[in-house]
Amino acid sequence: MARMGPDERRNAIVGAALEVMVERGIAATTVRHVADRMGTSSGLIHHYFASMDELLADAFERAASQDLNVTREAMSRNHTAVDKLRTFFATYARAEQDWAFQLWLDAWAEASRRPQLRATSQRLNIAWQRLLAETISAGVVSGQMSCADPDAAAWRILSLLDGLALQAVAHRGSIDRSAVVTWSVRHAETELGLADGTLDGSKSDAAGHPLGSPCNRSSRPPGTPAPPSRAHRLPS
Amino acid sequence: MARMGPDERRNAIVGAALEVMVERGIAATTVRHVADRMGTSSGLIHHYFASMDELLADAFERAASQDLNVTREAMSRNHTAVDKLRTFFATYARAEQDWAFQLWLDAWAEASRRPQLRATSQRLNIAWQRLLAETISAGVVSGQMSCADPDAAAWRILSLLDGLALQAVAHRGSIDRSAVVTWSVRHAETELGLADGTLDGSKSDAAGHPLGSPCNRSSRPPGTPAPPSRAHRLPS
DNA sequence: GGGGTTGTTGGACATCTGCGCAATAGCCTC
DNA sequence: GAGGCTATTGCGCAGATGTCCAACAACCCC
Numbered sequence: 027m028a029r030m031g032p033d034e035r036r037n038a039i040v041g042a043a044l045e046v047m048v049e050r051g052i053a054a055t056t057v058r059h060v061a062d063r064m065g066t067s068s069g070l071i072h073h074y075f076a077s078m079d080e081l082l083a084d085a086f087e088r089a090a091s092q093d094l095n096v097t098r099e100a101m102s103r104n105h106t107a108v109d110k111l112r113t114f115f116a117t118y119a120r121a122e123q124d125w126a127f128q129l130w131l132d133a134w135a136e137a138s139r140r141p142q143l144r145a146t147s148q149r150l151n152i153a154w155q156r157l158l159a160e161t162i163s164a165g166v167v168s169g170q171m172s173c174a175d176p177d178a179a180a181w182r183i184l185s186l187l188d189g190l191a192l193q194a195v196a197h198r199g200s201i202d203r204s205a206v207v208t209w210s211v212r213h214a215e216t217e218l219g220l221a222d223g224t225l226d227g228s229k230s231d232a233a234g235h236p237l238g239s240p241c242n243r244s245s246r247p248p249g250t251p252a253p254p255s256r257a258h259r260l261p262s
Numbered sequence: 263m264a265r266m267g268p269d270e271r272r273n274a275i276v277g278a279a280l281e282v283m284v285e286r287g288i289a290a291t292t293v294r295h296v297a298d299r300m301g302t303s304s305g306l307i308h309h310y311f312a313s314m315d316e317l318l319a320d321a322f323e324r325a326a327s328q329d330l331n332v333t334r335e336a337m338s339r340n341h342t343a344v345d346k347l348r349t350f351f352a353t354y355a356r357a358e359q360d361w362a363f364q365l366w367l368d369a370w371a372e373a374s375r376r377p378q379l380r381a382t383s384q385r386l387n388i389a390w391q392r393l394l395a396e397t398i399s400a401g402v403v404s405g406q407m408s409c410a411d412p413d414a415a416a417w418r419i420l421s422l423l424d425g426l427a428l429q430a431v432a433h434r435g436s437i438d439r440s441a442v443v444t445w446s447v448r449h450a451e452t453e454l455g456l457a458d459g460t461l462d463g464s465k466s467d468a469a470g471h472p473l474g475s476p477c478n479r480s481s482r483p484p485g486t487p488a489p490p491s492r493a494h495r496l497p498s
Numbered sequence: 499g500g501g502g503t504t505g506t507t508g509g510a511c512a513t514c515t516g517c518g519c520a521a522t523a524g525c526c527t528c
Numbered sequence: 529g530a531g532g533c534t535a536t537t538g539c540g541c542a543g544a545t546g547t548c549c550a551a552c553a554a555c556c557c558c
Contacts, residue, residue, distance in 0.1 A: 032534095035535075067537050
């Protein structure tokens with residue numbers, strides 16, 4: 027209906043697609059659902075996106091890169107590698123927000139059959155790993171931590187986090203949710219030669235950024251005005 | 263065409279479904295594909311399975327429980343907990359066979375929207391964890407290894423394995439395939455207070471079962487006569 | 499061999515899929 | 529206000545989807 031400029035419209039489409047993807051899953055998201063969500067025709071979507079794969083990849087990128095940027099920015103406010111790592115675990119969203127991590131699950135599964143989505147999810151996964159690896163490297167240089175292979179350690183820390191979150195999200199009840207982060211933190215401490223408790227979230231002595239809760243990023247699915255409405259669509 | 267008894271036919275359907283699931287992914291498997299694969303009509307499938315969810319769950323169960331049983335059986339041929347663990351890593355298939363692990367990826371992603379599939383994948387995931395946990399417990403009792411919480415350690419070891427395999431399968435090239443098992447083994451050794459190299463696969467001193475390669479289970483997708491054909495359908 | 503049981507067929511049903519295209523409607527410039 | 533640019537429509541296309549059901553055919557028992 028409302029006539030928009032190309033950038034604005036593209037943005038609106040990506041936003042609507044993201045909402046649908048959160049509700050129905052990446053695999054079940056269709057052009058018509060996205061169009062209905064925006065209140066426009068389905069032809070419009072194909073005017074801006076050459077294929078469904080491209081749209082899904084762009085929408086996933088928005089959700090995932092936003093999470094990454096929030097964490098990256100929060101970490102940049104810390105000065106020492108240990109503080110940065112503590113912030114990393116404190117702001118790590120995937121493990122805490124089902125809708126965001128379910129998106130990752132969908133992306134990993136779909137990756138083998140949607141080239142553009144795979145490229146995006148791989149790029150972002152590597153970005154997460156590099157963020158960790160660079161922090162670890164800095165910590166080694168500064169002498170705060172010890173690690174023979176920061177690159178490998180980063181993959182292990184991230185993979186344990188993902189593997190545990192996977193169980194918590196896909197199989198509710200198998201693993202206590204708090205254990206996902208607790209265990210990952212403990213593993214990181216061991217891996218990096220840090221004393222037990224060094225990376226625990228409670229002692230957030232970093233700069234005075236107002237992190238009320240451990241989850242500081244967009245705590246609701248995109249476009250969802252209030253949490254209750256999501257409970258309808260995604261009954262736990 | 264050929265008239266079969268109920269058990270035989272149900273079995274044939276599950277087998278055909280599994281082939282299609284491996285080729286096209288769980289989400290893209292349809293009744294007609296399965297029927298075509300068997301050379302029968304599509305109506306026949308619904309005569310034996312009330313819904314698609316039920317069929318997918320049964321087929322996934324066959325693939326996953328077979329892998330579990332092979333590993334369990336191989337481990338039972340060892341006498342010490344350390345030997346059992348070594349066999350566990352040596353026969354762990356998910357990390358090595360893309361088609362099997364891709365099935366797990368699909369199942370985890372689909373779990374939130376297919377109740378029966380979720381129940382099955384959760385049950386089997388827990389079975390894997392218990393297999394590990396019980397072995398660790400036995401090792402602690404025998405004094406071979408030390409571990410304050412075998413149950414939690416089992417989840418961590420399994421999750422790191424899954425998290426690493428996830429990257430190797432979904433994002434080919436991110437992680438060296440051999441690192442998936444190597445890193446997991448090292449982590450398990452640290453977690454259980456074992457000396458480095460204790461769980462390495464090369465020193466397979468167990469009973470004389472003919473394990474030519476580290477992968478001892480069904481090394482090809484179900485129903486696939488030769489590996490080359492899979493390369494066509496699942497280009498790496 | 500006849501009759502009943504039951505595995506199997508093949509298509510109907512309504513709905514959905516990604517994609518493309520002519521026609522339309524809104525906005526900006528002159 | 530006229531003209532042109534372009535965002536947007538609305539439907540068509542060819543095919544796929546899960547589910548259901550009356551009809552058919554193969555088998556076994558009597």
